[in-house]
Amino acid sequence: MRSLLIVLMILILLVVLWQIARALLLRAKCLEDEEIYLFIKGRFENNSAVQRRIASHLGTCEKCREQMRMIQFGKELDEHLVEKNEPI
Ligand SMILES: [Zn+2]
Numbered sequence: 001m002r003s004l005l006i007v008l009m010i011l012i013l014l015v016v017l018w019q020i021a022r023a024l025l026l027r028a029k030c031l032e033d034e035e036i037y038l039f040i041k042g043r044f045e046n047n048s049a050v051q052r053r054i055a056s057h058l059g060t061c062e063k064c065r066e067q068m069r070m071i072q073f074g075k076e077l078d079e080h081l082v083e084k085n086e087p088i
Contacts, residue, residue: 031064
């Protein structure tokens, strides 16, 4: 009976550890350009899981922040060019 309890506790511990590891991996995974672009555009629902994941990742990852600046710059350039190309 005692050993069964120990096995059960180990199983629960493994599940908890797996879930923590998965959450960390998901957070550590860098963002896709598409995700950053949609985030800048405000296409994600406010406070949704995706939006929160992107925001928290951007808070910790310098690489993705830099990527966001590049995309933001490209977007502004895009909009500027579109404006310029409009017929007079
Ligand atoms: Zn990143």
